[in-house]
Amino acid sequence: MLTINKLCASACAIAALFIASTAAADELSETGEFIDGVAAIVNEGVVLKSQVRDQMALILKRASESNPPMQLPPADILREQLLERLILSEIQLQRAERIGIQISDQMLNQAIGRIADTNGVAFEDMPVILAQDGIDYADFRRELRDEITLEQVRQIDVGRRIQVSPREIDQCVADLEGSVAVNSDYNLSHILISLPESATAAQITDAQAKADDVYEQLGNGADFGEMAIRYSDAQTALEGGSLGWMKGSQLPTLYTDVVAAMQTGDFSEPFRGASSFHIVKINEMRSADQRSEIDQVKVRHILVTPNEIIDDETAKQRLDDAVGRIRDGEEFAEIAKLLSDDPGSANTGGDMGWSGPGTFVPEFEQVVNDSDIGEISEPFRTRFGWHIIEVLERRVYDNTEDLKESNCVLRIQNSKLEEETQMWMRRIRDEAFVETRI
Secondary structure, eight states: OOOHHHHHHHOGGGTTOOOOOOGGGSEEOTTSOEEOOEEEEETTEEEEHHHHHHHHHHHHHHHHHSSSOOOOOOHHHHHHHHHHHHHHHHHHHHHHHHTTOOOOHHHHHHHHHHHHHHTTOOGGGHHHHHHHTTOOHHHHHHHHHHHHHHHHHHHHHTGGGOOOOHHHHHHHHHHHHTOSGGGEEEEEEEEEEEOOTTOOHHHHHHHHHHHHHHHHHHHTTOOHHHHHHHHOOSTTGGGTTEEEEEEGGGSOHHHHHHHHTOOTTOBOOOEEOSSEEEEEEEEEEEEOOOOOEEEEEEEEEEEEOOOSSSOHHHHHHHHHHHHHHHHTTOOHHHHHHHHOOOTTTGGGTTEEEEEOTTSSOHHHHHHHHHOOBTOBOOOEEETTEEEEEEEEEEEEEEOHHHHHHHHHHHHHHHHHHHHHHHHHHHHHHHHSOEEEOO
């Protein structure tokens, strides 16, 4: 059986969103029917008491099934944390609706498909497997759709404002060259104590004192997960602060020097970020091979896209004619410049440059893989239209340096994203009308 814990491990972004069966905890009306109630009014929407109860039941279930069992704070503190998370989610979902974010069934199915693939099960088996863990498939889809929506609104409001300069990348690469952390992978947890925007000296002192108090409790044997649930302002608080596995080369820059001096089981002293204090724990670590080689292919193509003027058959026929002309000696590049509807490659004679696995859609990549160098393919169809291709070269490419740069971009973005997200959430929370009723 695929357990709820395994599903949560493969999709940590939705770990707190599965719906547990908690009807027994609902209130009864005078007629004996279950009723719901409002836990909080949030702008023009509400958070229901049943949502809080469902989340509470799930946290308790996960805590009891974890090994060792997760220690939890008192029920009133846990309920307060859960309600605040639901309030923030409601505010963000309202924001998403205002700016027109919609998650199609196709996008949702792709996300479920990735979860299924990670767990080695078939997409069509997911309803049965989830039911074995007491999860209703319709609820699962609805909550996953909400989580994808939340990720998109954060990307729009936060992610797109984060810029990474060439100078930052160069400095990061130089720092990684001598870093111990870059040669390891880490399973981390953290506790984040946030600071208000434009924090005063007194507010900074209070946050520092709170972080120091948490650190002292940890030193006296307090459970890290419980402390995260009780005190952390991070989005991962209700998961015990778990960040999961991260490559050392992709750690937020703020963490690199801290974890480099730590071992498995260690937790750091509080350290300061731009708008928060952090405590990090290494749950596990393992060595990582940083050299990487991939198979690359250099290919050119001609694309004809059907439209209201050119139907599907006409598009294919144009490429059939082009294949004949190329085989009779005309230049592929010249025909591509005149015929191809791909704005990214038409001006370069259809040349798409060097590409690695996963760059192309599956049907395009399959034809590329099956083609010999110099061979002109027959016309074939993808979602973009009709193509013909020619494979120009193949090579095994050492992309270690490319990975260093891309990892640095990710590290810098991650460092800025956490801080920016916290400030953004505080702003939208402060701007919202919220009335709690429990």
